Amino acid sequence: MNTAERLPNAETTDLARDSATELSKLLARIPEADRARVQLDGTELILPRDALALLRDILTEMAQGNAVTILPRHAxxxxxxxxxxxxxxxxxxxxxxxxxxxxxxxxxxxxxxxxxxxxxxxxxxxxxxxxxxxxxxxxxxxxxxxx
Missing domain, CATH: 1.10.1660 (Multidrug-efflux Transporter Regulator; Chain: A; Domain 2)
Structure with a gap:
């Protein structure tokens, strides 16, 4: 089973809930920001706001115990x-x-x-x-x- 089809376990669900909450607060606190700097294992990335909002939505679904699949609208x-x-x-x-x-x-x-x-x-x-x-x-x- 690939990771998109696997339901998140309890630990992942809790982590997703906490992350979604923090990301929601951040997006609400800085509504004018059109990008964010993210650091992952020492590598710095710049992400567009739309990607952050999508990430928040994915985390929210995972926090509810749902598996998530992303499809482009034109798929x-x-x-x-x-x-x-x-x-x-x-x-x-x-x-x-x-x-x-x-x-x-x-x-x-x-x-x-x-x-x-x-x-x-x-x-x-x-x-x-x-x-x-x-x-x-x-x-x-x-x-x-x-x-």
Missing amino acids: ELTTQEAANLLNVSRPHLIKLLEEGRIPFTRTGTHRRIRYQDLTAYKTERDRKSQDATEELVKQAQELDMGY
């Missing part, structure tokens, strides 16, 4: 990778593609989905789900169902 995914990210079966994903609900391209006989298109679909799906939940809660309150 193209296989149908299995896309299905995994949506937490659906591959046949269900293919159905969504064929219905035109998620754009895709073909490379020979293989379908490819842009990460950006997949996240747009997921965001919209999650929004609709949240709206439906809120509507159900509203109806339950109107019917005095104890919610």
Whole structure:
């Protein structure tokens, strides 16, 4: 199993939590800084602020016990990778593609989905789900169902 797929252990989770907290404080304290100097084993690096913000987000995920994978927004995914990210079966994903609900391209006989298109679909799906939940809660309150 490569390191991107391995869940962080308790020690790593604690270290990530502490680091994310300190990095968040630093970024908030110096909002105008567009870069930072980092020293690693005697070597000094200059990192752009966007990289530091991404590092903070990665550390936050690790602190919650999550494995993290980084993909460029323009990356193209296989149908299995896309299905995994949506937490659906591959046949269900293919159905969504064929219905035109998620754009895709073909490379020979293989379908490819842009990460950006997949996240747009997921965001919209999650929004609709949240709206439906809120509507159900509203109806339950109107019917005095104890919610």
